[in-house]
Amino acid sequence: MKHFIIIAVLVIASTLAIHTGLGSIGLLPRLASAQGVSIDQLFGIYTWAIAFVFSLIIVPLFYSFVVFRRKKGETGDGVYMEGSSKLEIAWTLLPLIAVLYLAYLGAQSLSETRRVDPSAMVVKVIAEQWNWQFQYPDYLFASKSLYLPVGQQVDLQMTSLDVTHSFFVPEFRLKQDILPGRTVDLRVTPTLIGHYTVECAQLCGKNHTTMVADVYVVTNADFQAWAKQQVANAPKDPVLIGEQLASLYGCSVCHSTDGSKKVGPTWLHLYQSSVALSDGTRVTADAKYLNNSITDPNSQIVSGFSPNVMPATFAQALTLTQIQDLIAYIESLK
Amino acid sequence: MKKTKTLGLLRGLLWQVIGTVFGLGFVTAIRVLMRLPAWKTEPAVVVGALFGALFFLYGVGVLDDWLKWAAGEETPEHDESDWGWRRYWGPSHDHKVIGIQYLTLALILFSVGGLFALTFRTQLAGNQQFLSPIEYNTLMSLHGIVMIVGILIGISAFMNYTVPLLIGASDMAFPRLNAFSFWIAVPAGIILLSSMALGGFDTGWTGYPPLSIRAPLGMQMFFLGVSLSSFSSILSALNILATVIRLRTRGMTPFRLPIFVWAAIATSIISLTATQLIGLAFQMVMLERLLGMGFFDPIKGGNPILFEHLFWFYSHPAVYVFILPGLGVISELLPVFVRKPLYGYRWVAMSSLGIALTGFLVWGHHMFASGMAEYLREPFMYSTLLVAVPTGVKFFSWVATIWKGKISFPTPMLFVLGGIVVFLLGGLSGPPNGTISTDLLLNNTYYIVGHFHDTLFGGYVLPFFAAIYFWWPKMTGRRLNEKLGKLHFWLMGPAMIVLTLLMMRIGLLGMRRRVDGYDPALGFQPYHIVMTIAAFLIGLSVIVFFINVFLTRKRGEIATGNIWESRSPEWQVPSPMPLHNYEKELEVVGEPYDYGLPGSRYVKFVGED
Numbered sequence: 041m042k043h044f045i046i047i048a049v050l051v052i053a054s055t056l057a058i059h060t061g062l063g064s065i066g067l068l069p070r071l072a073s074a075q076g077v078s079i080d081q082l083f084g085i086y087t088w089a090i091a092f093v094f095s096l097i098i099v100p101l102f103y104s105f106v107v108f109r110r111k112k113g114e115t116g117d118g119v120y121m122e123g124s125s126k127l128e129i130a131w132t133l134l135p136l137i138a139v140l141y142l143a144y145l146g147a148q149s150l151s152e153t154r155r156v157d158p159s160a161m162v163v164k165v166i167a168e169q170w171n172w173q174f175q176y177p178d179y180l181f182a183s184k185s186l187y188l189p190v191g192q193q194v195d196l197q198m199t200s201l202d203v204t205h206s207f208f209v210p211e212f213r214l215k216q217d218i219l220p221g222r223t224v225d226l227r228v229t230p231t232l233i234g235h236y237t238v239e240c241a242q243l244c245g246k247n248h249t250t251m252v253a254d255v256y257v258v259t260n261a262d263f264q265a266w267a268k269q270q271v272a273n274a275p276k277d278p279v280l281i282g283e284q285l286a287s288l289y290g291c292s293v294c295h296s297t298d299g300s301k302k303v304g305p306t307w308l309h310l311y312q313s314s315v316a317l318s319d320g321t322r323v324t325a326d327a328k329y330l331n332n333s334i335t336d337p338n339s340q341i342v343s344g345f346s347p348n349v350m351p352a353t354f355a356q357a358l359t360l361t362q363i364q365d366l367i368a369y370i371e372s373l374k
Numbered sequence: 375m376k377k378t379k380t381l382g383l384l385r386g387l388l389w390q391v392i393g394t395v396f397g398l399g400f401v402t403a404i405r406v407l408m409r410l411p412a413w414k415t416e417p418a419v420v421v422g423a424l425f426g427a428l429f430f431l432y433g434v435g436v437l438d439d440w441l442k443w444a445a446g447e448e449t450p451e452h453d454e455s456d457w458g459w460r461r462y463w464g465p466s467h468d469h470k471v472i473g474i475q476y477l478t479l480a481l482i483l484f485s486v487g488g489l490f491a492l493t494f495r496t497q498l499a500g501n502q503q504f505l506s507p508i509e510y511n512t513l514m515s516l517h518g519i520v521m522i523v524g525i526l527i528g529i530s531a532f533m534n535y536t537v538p539l540l541i542g543a544s545d546m547a548f549p550r551l552n553a554f555s556f557w558i559a560v561p562a563g564i565i566l567l568s569s570m571a572l573g574g575f576d577t578g579w580t581g582y583p584p585l586s587i588r589a590p591l592g593m594q595m596f597f598l599g600v601s602l603s604s605f606s607s608i609l610s611a612l613n614i615l616a617t618v619i620r621l622r623t624r625g626m627t628p629f630r631l632p633i634f635v636w637a638a639i640a641t642s643i644i645s646l647t648a649t650q651l652i653g654l655a656f657q658m659v660m661l662e663r664l665l666g667m668g669f670f671d672p673i674k675g676g677n678p679i680l681f682e683h684l685f686w687f688y689s690h691p692a693v694y695v696f697i698l699p700g701l702g703v704i705s706e707l708l709p710v711f712v713r714k715p716l717y718g719y720r721w722v723a724m725s726s727l728g729i730a731l732t733g734f735l736v737w738g739h740h741m742f743a744s745g746m747a748e749y750l751r752e753p754f755m756y757s758t759l760l761v762a763v764p765t766g767v768k769f770f771s772w773v774a775t776i777w778k779g780k781i782s783f784p785t786p787m788l789f790v791l792g793g794i795v796v797f798l799l800g801g802l803s804g805p806p807n808g809t810i811s812t813d814l815l816l817n818n819t820y821y822i823v824g825h826f827h828d829t830l831f832g833g834y835v836l837p838f839f840a841a842i843y844f845w846w847p848k849m850t851g852r853r854l855n856e857k858l859g860k861l862h863f864w865l866m867g868p869a870m871i872v873l874t875l876l877m878m879r880i881g882l883l884g885m886r887r888r889v890d891g892y893d894p895a896l897g898f899q900p901y902h903i904v905m906t907i908a909a910f911l912i913g914l915s916v917i918v919f920f921i922n923v924f925l926t927r928k929r930g931e932i933a934t935g936n937i938w939e940s941r942s943p944e945w946q947v948p949s950p951m952p953l954h955n956y957e958k959e960l961e962v963v964g965e966p967y968d969y970g971l972p973g974s975r976y977v978k979f980v981g982e983d
Contacts (some may be wrong), residue, residue, distance in 0.1 A: 068815075078811065090803075123718035140759070146808075219679070245585055
């Protein structure tokens with residue numbers, strides 16, 4: 041009995057000491073998102089649990105090393121005991137209940153991080169080897185750094201142009217892989233004004249390390265001022281606007297500008313060239329043909345490509361001026 | 375014939391070169407016949423490497439008996455000739471020789487993998503690039519896979535050497551298949567390492583597409599090397615299971631098996647049934663690269679997430695393949711050094727099977743941030759945390775085994791206890807990765823790196839050395855030096871703990887894994903310097919071990935008897951083990967770990983009192 045009392049005291053002391061120690065060195069970076077609150081609470085629970093279970097095993101282990109060690113010249117065996125089913129059942133059931141409870145807490149905290157604000161601002165995140173682009177569809181411009189107004193939920197709609205990347209800002213506590221060929225969402229509500237870094241967290245090739253971009257969380261007024269300036273700085277040249285639209289609306293995912301064959305025909309040297317169609321006829325790729333291909337893509341399919349691949353929604357999505365800008369951009373590639 | 379057989383390894387390597395050249399020519403010839411441009415590097419090299427491996431197996435002589443049988447010739451059941459040291463260089467059918475061959479190969483691979491780690495760790499300490507990004511990524515990726523293959527081969531080493539001895543068998547159930555399982559790992563290892571000369575690869579050992587589709591040619595050597603070595607795992611697991619089922623000695627009922635055998639059963643069930651999935655996933659990427667099949671290419675209707683599922687369906691259970699034998703060694707050796715029965719034997723045995731079973735249901739926890747289907751995330755969180763339950767049973771049983779024992783601390787025991795402490799750190803750092811929301815911070819950071827290095831060091835590396843120090847006299851008839859052994863332990867154990875705790879520390883602060891440098895403003899450099907020093911201490915400890923082996927080879931203390939006073943059957947006969955193990959038949963007459971029960975015995979030889 042004496043042994044057990046000593047061990048119980050030591051376990052409690054050790055738990056408190058470890059918990060205090062871990063708390064005092066500061067385990068986590070500063071917290072800058074609403075989603076991170078419940079995550080940090082769960083980390084707090086883990087700190088206690090780990091300190092306790094670690095002590096529960098280590099204390100009797102080291103106590104035994106000292107008290108039950110074989111003294112010099114001592115022979116013979118230890119106390120013969122085979123086991124106890126009651127104890128085994130106890131240390132199966134109690135941990136089972138504990139981990140199920142932890143999983144329940146984990147599920148709760150996950151649902152906290154996924155709370156949807158319908159008025160969230162949309163930012164499209166385009167990841168490619170090895171840089172980031174952030175597009176603000178509400179304002180029609182794109183940026184190399186991510187500006188976010190504080191206190192406002194942002195819906196990051198992320199896609200990759202090549203391999204798998206991952207969006208990671210440690211202060212936001214969140215991470216989400218970004219896959220080619222589809223869009224994944226991540227919702228963040230920044231809560232702390234400051235400068236952070238978004239890093240690619242999924243190995244994406246040789247320059248993975250340098251795939252980082254600045255994140256600025258600013259007041260709403262600063263954000264509006266910044267957005268206004270970006271719009272004012274936006275290019276006036278239709279070719280440049282067209283180039284941005286091609287990226288903003290995802291045209292460049294399927295149409296290359298370097299002559300390589302992707303899902304759709306390349307735009308390089310396309311303008312005014314003679315195009316073979318799948319019905320056997322040929323047509324000159326003039327502005328009329330390009331306009332028709334954007335607004336009604338299934339009417340003229342280029343030989344070697346499949347119908348029903350390109351969305352037929354661009355007639356609604358784009359204004360007439362925007363279509364002309366796109367055509368101007370394609371023309372510039374001839 | 376006999377002379378050439380003694381040169382098995384050299385002959386195999388020669389045939390591997392011939393095979394590779396043949397494969398290069400074969401692809402080129404087919405392309406000429408198809409009126410394509412004659413030379414295309416990637417298919418030629420892949421097919422060349424594949425033929426190289428097949429020709430190696432022929433050249434080394436591991437197919438000899440099967441080829442003779444196919445031709446209607448008879449071969450002797452047992453190879454009775456004693457080749458001396460030469461038997462280690464060719465296709466022996468003796469499980470003890472094969473065990474030592476596996477052990478040698480594992481130690482070579484660990485040394486190579488460790489050198490890779492020290493190289494890139496040096497760069498992280500200085501935070502100055504002296505490796506180009508592709509060199510860094512290749513070394514980092516190879517460190518991972520070479521260590522993993524080394525671990526698998528090290529497991530085969532112990533299971534091969536000990537399982538037949540522990541169950542009182544004269545050999546494995548399929549001795550020729552056993553030789554084949556070992557020898558296919560040799561060309562596989564060569565092909566794997568050849569990736570360095572063929573452009574390297576920059577994907578990590580996970581090899582996720584689409585990145586692995588764009589990676590240099592070295593990628594294919596990685597995929598091919600791992601695919602080939604997976605045959606070694608699968609066949610060796612099959613052999614272990616057949617051996618345990620069919621060749622147990624008289625009276626050895628399931629609950630009188632030595633506890634390590636239960637671990638070997640659990641591990642073999644996983645290897646036998648899951649390894650195919652990683653082989654399959656890797657071969658699919660190989661075919662995607664070679665033939666343009668779009669399994670994982672979204673543009674062709676494929677899905678990169680599919681690869682992650684296939685990959686982790688093996689690669690998570692594989693973690694239990696690595697640690698179950700290590701935990702088995704801990705459970706096997708503890709009773710010997712505390713002179714007490716293993717507490718709750720049946721629970722410990724069943725917990726191995728419990729870990730193996732739940733291990734199959736948790737692979738999705740590697741993909742919490744991957745963008746897999748949302749409804750899969752929470753079930754995987756619950757199943758993942760369940761693994762803690764059977765693992766906890768092991769820890770509590772170990773503590774209860776030690777309680778009121780007569781504990782002595784020779785080198786194997788130090789490694790066993792070190793294993794328990796380090797594995798505890800690995801185990802306790804696990805649940806925060808298992809709950810999704812906290813994993814969103816931890817995923818792909820150094821925290822994960824620290825966590826799995828603790829589980830593998832505690833669950834594998836330290837028990838691996840415990841087993842070497844424990845069974846070394848059985849293998850050689852000489853004991854490894856205790857002082858050097860203890861120095862080895864006290865260098866390796868604490869350095870490992872420092873290294874992994876600091877990894878977790880910077881991971882929590884947001885340091886990504888798999889990067890070749892970091893922003894100095896983050897203040898991580900002091901940690902990296904300490905970690906690199908710790909890593910070099912681990913390297914130094916392994917050098918101490920090799921010195922120990924070298925010094926005691928001729929001059930070590932002779933230990934032919936039961937030096938650990940073990941009840942286990944292999945220690946009831948003189949060391950080193952005779953050629954066909956037990957000359958007289960064994961009979962099990964008691965419980966395996968009844969230390970402290972006067973007059974009890976585990977085994978006796980038939981005809982003895």
